[in-house]
Amino acid sequence: MTGKNVLIVYAHQEPKSMNGSLKNIAVDVFSKQGCNVTVSDLYTMKFNAAATRSDITGDLCNPQHFSYSIETKEAFKKGCLSEDILEEQRKVHEADLIIFQFPLYWFSFPAIMKGWIDRVFVQGFAFDFPGCYDTGLLKGKIALLSFTTGGTEDMFSKEGVKGDVKYLLWPIQHGILHFCGFQVLAPQISYAPEYVAEAKRRDMLIKWAQRLENIWEEPPIDCTPSWYFH
Ligand SMILES: Cc1cc2nc3c(=O)[nH]c(=O)nc-3n(C[C@H](O)[C@H](O)[C@H](O)COP(=O)(O)OP(=O)(O)OC[C@H]3O[C@@H](n4cnc5c(N)ncnc54)[C@H](O)[C@@H]3O)c2cc1C
Structure with missing residues (x-):
């Protein structure tokens, strides 16, 4: 897998956190495989999560009625997005695999990561019409969510409270x-790294490292409703 490009988009404030450890393991395993690993450490970068007019550096198409979708689509075509967005788009463009490493916040990403998606995956770069789902503009790339939870695996089962x-x-x-x-x-x-024993946490980290050893051979999931709502 030498030469593959891996981007880890990482959202945790604390390097000594479980998320920090999971991220470090991924960096180690991929580096040993000879991959080029890039980490977007969003809190350290103080990544701006808010989608605003300032994301467009040139003239707006319609300053009287601002539309983030239209303006960013046009700005992408003209190369007029702000430099922090362009930098992240360059990383995405080069990546074969993107790992999103985060703690679950309110059943979703932390806001800083959602903001990264809002601002980086603009129309014309990540998708278009046509050019979405199986023909999405980032096709050929692989993505994986790696996250921690507060709730236990039982709570996140079909019969569980969550x-x-x-x-x-x-x-x-x-x-x-x-x-x-x-x-x-x-x-x-x-699941629930704060509430399990140290040995269990170490086991989670070992399992992650083992999985990453063979990640390039893994088939993708069937991303259709039946996978989610059986
Ligand atoms: C705003 C907000 C919303 C939330 N919403 C939800 C929700 O909707 N659903 C839900 O389930 N949870 C939710 N949570 C809980 C959150 O998901 C968990 O607190 C988080 O996932 C725990 O991960 P962590 O990396 O922050 O853990 P940490 O507390 O950083 O780590 C857990 C433990 O692992 C230890 N550790 C770190 N590295 C290692 C290592 N290498 N070896 C052994 N031990 C290690 C740490 O020392 C610590 O003791 C929410 C939390 C917040 C703040």
């Missing part, structure tokens, strides 16, 4: 990643 974890994966894996053309690998979910 419901099947797959229900909350639908908007992210299907609504964002599949929409943009990614092939989506099964998520890596590290």
Whole structure:
């Protein structure tokens, strides 16, 4: 797998966190494989999560009635998006595999990561009409969600208090990643690291490292409703 490009989009404030450890393991394993690994460490970068007019550096198409979709689409074509967005788009463009590493916040990404998606995956770059789902503009790339939870695996089962974890994966894996053309690998979910014993946490980290050894051979999931809502 020498020469493959891996981008890890990482959202945790604390390097010594479980998320920090999961991210470090991925960096180690891929580096040993000879991959080129890039980490977008969103909190350290102080990544701006807000989608605003400032994301367009040139003249607006319609300053009287601002539309983020229209303006960013046109700005992308003209190369007039702000430099922080262009930099992240360059990383995405080069990546063969993107791993999103984050703690689950309110059944979703932390806001800083959602903001990264809002601002980086603009129309014309990540998708278009036509040019979405199986023909999404990021097709040929692989994506994987690796996240930790507060709730236990039982809570995230179909009968559990939170419901099947797959229900909350639908908007992210299907609504964002599949929409943009990614092939989506099964998520890596590290359940309730705060509430388990040290040995169990170490086991989670070992399992992640073992999975990453063979990640390039893994088939993507079938990103259709039947995978989520069986
Ligand atoms: C705003 C908000 C919303 C939330 N919403 C939800 C929700 O909707 N659903 C839900 O289930 N949860 C939710 N949570 C809980 C959240 O998902 C968990 O707190 C988080 O996933 C825990 O991961 P962490 O990396 O922050 O853990 P940490 O607390 O950083 O780590 C857990 C433990 O792992 C230890 N550790 C780190 N590295 C190693 C290592 N290498 N070896 C052994 N141990 C190690 C740490 O020392 C620590 O003791 C929410 C939390 C917040 C703040």
